Amino acid sequence: MHLHKYEKVWLAFGLGSLVLFLLIIGFAAFWKGTHPQSHIETIDPQNVEANESFQPENLGLTEVADGKYVVNMVASAFNYDFGKEQDGTATKTIRIPKGSTVLFQITSKDVVHGFQVAGTNVNMMVEPGHISRFEAVMKNTGEFTVVCNEYCGIGHHLMFGTVEVY
């Protein structure tokens, strides 16, 4: 088969890019352990309290070690349950110190929701029957809006919260 000299050049460029990106995917998946946020871990959506992480008293921000936090949340139409404040009102803002490692754990009681902390890499699909997890280091200070980015019904636009990194 005859190939023009230039054709060989761009075929090599294309194949080289393909190999480069496959190596990057392999590195992320097998070395860094990147996987979809819901990692085949199931839960009964009718009874999320059966899982210790999603019992009402365990919702919200918990410090598990120095600079390490866990945030447990339950999404339902059309609300994020971040737990309760000291005075008994529902938490709407999660306050996290800058530089801490935070594991966000969330599940849904009803339909598919989204959980995105806009302006950070925290972005998950929240499926009923599955537990979604995402660990992130909060590098930048600021107020970040939490939005549901999967259309979940008539009150979809009312589903939001705030993460404040200070």
Add this chain to the structure above:
Amino acid sequence: MSKKEISSTKQTKEDVNLKGTLIMVMILGIIILVFWFGVYGLFLSR
């Protein structure tokens, strides 16, 4: 098709100028790579 016509087609295939095509392919390739590394940089900074 006569023998003469076949050889003339072959001739044009050998001589075809692909310089413009090469430049365009490389520009597109570089744009894709620049965007990929740009998005990756955004991912790392957030």
